[in-house]
Amino acid sequence: MRRKIHLVLASWLAAVALPASASAAGAGPLPAIALAKAEARSGAADKAAAVAPQRMVKSLTLLQMGDIHGHLVPRAHLRSDGNGEKRGGLARMYTRIAGIRATHPNTLLFNTGDTIQGSAEALYTKGQALVDVLDHFRIDGYAPGNWDYVYGLERFVELFGNGRWGGVAANVYYDEAVHPEKAGQTLLPPYRIKYVNGIKVGILGLSSERAINALGPWVTKGIKFADDGAELPGYIDLLRNKEKVDVLVLLSEFGLAKNVQFGEKYAGIDVILSSDMHEETPEPVVTRNGTLVVEAGQDGTRLGQIDLKLQGGKIIDRQFTFHTIDSTVEPTPQIRARIKSVRMAFLDGPFFRPHRNPFNGTVLKTPIDTVVGTADIGLHRSNFSNEDMPAAVEGTSSDFLADAFRDQAGADIGQIRGFRYGTHVAPGPIKLEDLYHYIPIGPQIAKISINGQTVKNMLEGSANGSFNPDIFAWTGGWLNGYSGLKFDLDVYAAAGQRVQNIRVFNRQSGQYEPLNPEGSYTFAGYWYAQNPTDVGGVRTSGPVLPVKGAKGEVLDGTAVVVNYLKTHTANPEPHRVRLLSPLPAPVYGNPEIQPLQGVPTAH
Known part of the structure; x- marks a missing residue:
């Protein structure tokens, strides 16, 4: 891309270089006809330089992982869409990501939340075990899930307030009742801008819409969650009309059901990468506004891939691939070694050590294997x-x-x-x-x-x-x-x-x-x-x-x-x-776990 633009500019400079250098050498001013020809050549080249990028087709690949829930290693898959073999494992997932990056150099990797909770390793390190592995993945954007706040405000800010993984969340604020000096301030930036292959990508985030009910309000003290997506219209307008992004991606942990509704209601979002409900979309949902909405299951067993082609700053083609992370994918040795390192203190052997539970003070004295x-x-x-x-x-x-x-x-x-x-x-x-x-x-x-x-x-x-x-x-x-x-x-x-x-x-x-x-x-x-x-x-x-x-x-x-x-x-x-009656049939073309439009009151 850049090389092609460079060649156009070089041709234009060659066309005007000789007359300019002749004048500098004392050959006198150019004849009027020569000047006119030079100006014509210059104008044509300048127009070509402007038109060429508009005609050029640019590619962009978006990858989605989400709802990892602390799963570092593969686990069995017993549902009807599998054969009982083990799926997932972050070392396998990295292999698939690296393979896509190798063939699709203009790739952004996104993590859509609920990552640092869901396992002993996550619990006893307050998420550090997952962070230590995923820091090697080069994640470009991240929308936290509700469970990512489970260790409290201070720990969340410690992990993600420094820009780790490009975290974005337009709807999660400091609670002014606890932090009056930060009233109206979000914990993370609402959006970020990325430039890839000459494409300006706006990355907007919606984190969880709710606190963690299972533990109680004490665990997220100081955090306020907005639950209706009211922030979306303003940021869509800002990113489209002021920032003038070519592609607008929403990372949202509101769940597939609500995210489809956002895509239906608000024009201007190209892609919504959804998490929370653990639904799977082998076929993406396309809303009436043309928004493509996808969700990638749970536990690192799936990876979503969206390939976009743009021309003149407009998307002209979209392709979706839904990857299963199973035994056909070999683990990357370096990531496998990192996982082994963070699990070593939890497994039977000379490196096992006791760990204190951050919630109830009990001590883990038994290896988790x-x-x-x-x-x-x-x-x-x-x-x-x-x-x-x-x-x-x-x-x-x-x-x-x-x-x-x-x-x-x-x-x-x-x-x-x-x-x-x-x-x-x-x-x-x-x-x-x-x-x-x-x-x-x-x-x-x-x-x-x-x-x-x-x-x-x-x-x-x-x-x-x-x-x-x-x-x-x-x-x-x-x-x-x-x-x-x-x-x-x-x-x-x-x-x-x-x-x-x-x-x-x-x-x-x-x-x-x-x-x-x-x-x-x-x-x-x-x-x-x-x-x-x-x-x-x-x-x-x-x-x-x-x-x-x-x-x-x-x-x-x-x-x-x-x-x-x-x-x-x-x-x-x-x-x-x-x-007493079957649940409603799926509505968006994929098998559903929870009815994505709720259940109508029929009687």
């Missing part, structure tokens, strides 16, 4: 919406964990929040690190007493937050997982009427019995000492009984599950939720 139990069936929560036990409703992994909480707490009902993250565990040995992929945020497990009406309200709230036809009313995640409960779910019913025929397991009779709205039940779920009146999202004014160790010591949630596995295998009863 230790086998702690057995799975009789595959454990995961990832099925598509048209499959048996769709992930938005239920999964074997959440059923198993809820069973462990209920058993170890001696409760009537066990619950785990409806997280979209997690991992897949094949039938066979369960390692401690598998449990940390499920429980990576340092909770304790506690028991409280609640009445039957509270149970009903809790179930309805979870269903409404997952299937509301107003996607901006979603609470982030899927239906909570339960043990000791069975119920029917009519996703098409009105709010407050979706959950029906609720039955509770009676430990004395060994039978499921109808829920008594006025009855008293014990309930076990996540608990944090920093948020002492909340258990599993249920507020209480009564006694809270955390599950303790044999000597009265504090137990991390993973240790509670390890204790359960000492006397049980992971073989949870499925189909605790009976769907």
Whole structure:
């Protein structure tokens, strides 16, 4: 590109150089006709120099990784679209990225959030283990996910306030109630500009639209999240009409459902790279404004590639490739060595060392590659919406964990929040690190007493937050997982009427019995000492009984599950939720996990 422009300018200089040098040598002024010819040649060359770049076709490649959730190494893939082999692994992903860069030199790599949470290595280093590996990837732009704030404001700014990975977030502010001197100030720049191959690329960011409900407001104290995308019109106008970018890319952790709506509502965005919902788009969604919207699954198992061609500052062609990071991709030795280095202190061997949990103060004294139990069936929560036990409703992994909480707490009902993250565990040995992929945020497990009406309200709230036809009313995640409960779910019913025929397991009779709205039940779920009146999202004014160790010591949630596995295998009863009607069919041409337009109230 630059060489071609240079050659045009050289030709123009050659055309006028001789007359100019002759005049300087004292040959006298040029004759009028010669001057006219020189000016004509000069004007034609100048016009050619201006027109050539406009006719030239320029290429730009955008790569997307997102929702890594602490996964450094491959994990099993048990959903119907795989064969059970292991997928993911950052060393494999880097190989694919490097290969694309080698054949597509004008490439930008983007990370769309939820990166530094989701594993033991992430938890006990407060994200540093992931940062130490991904710093080698040369990431060009990054939109943080809600879980990237899980270690608090100070840690977030320490990691990303220095421009690491080109972080952008137009909707996350310092909370003026805590930091009045920074009122209206965003934690990260709202946008950045990149020049690639003569193309001016605007990179706009939307981070998470919500705090981290599972822990409570204490964990993101000092941070304020805006949740409706109201910042978009102003920044789109600025980037298009003042900055005059050729390509506008939105990195957004608002989730595929909302990001498609942004693409429909706001003209001027060329590409939206979406994260949060863990949806996959083998075929990109194209909105009525022409915006291309894609999302790349979870755990580093997928990589998105968009190849653009531009002419005269306009996109004239778009191609999308959806890469699977599987065993056909060889790991890059240097990245594999870096991963080995950061994991060394967590694995069995001479370099293992204890680690302190930043949330509950417990100390990790067991290598995470230790086998702690057995799975009789595959454990995961990832099925598509048209499959048996769709992930938005239920999964074997959440059923198993809820069973462990209920058993170890001696409760009537066990619950785990409806997280979209997690991992897949094949039938066979369960390692401690598998449990940390499920429980990576340092909770304790506690028991409280609640009445039957509270149970009903809790179930309805979870269903409404997952299937509301107003996607901006979603609470982030899927239906909570339960043990000791069975119920029917009519996703098409009105709010407050979706959950029906609720039955509770009676430990004395060994039978499921109808829920008594006025009855008293014990309930076990996540608990944090920093948020002492909340258990599993249920507020209480009564006694809270955390599950303790044999000597009265504090137990991390993973240790509670390890204790359960000492006397049980992971073989949870499925189909605790009976769907009265199938979930809505996919609407954008790809299989869906959570219905991307919510569920309409049909009756």
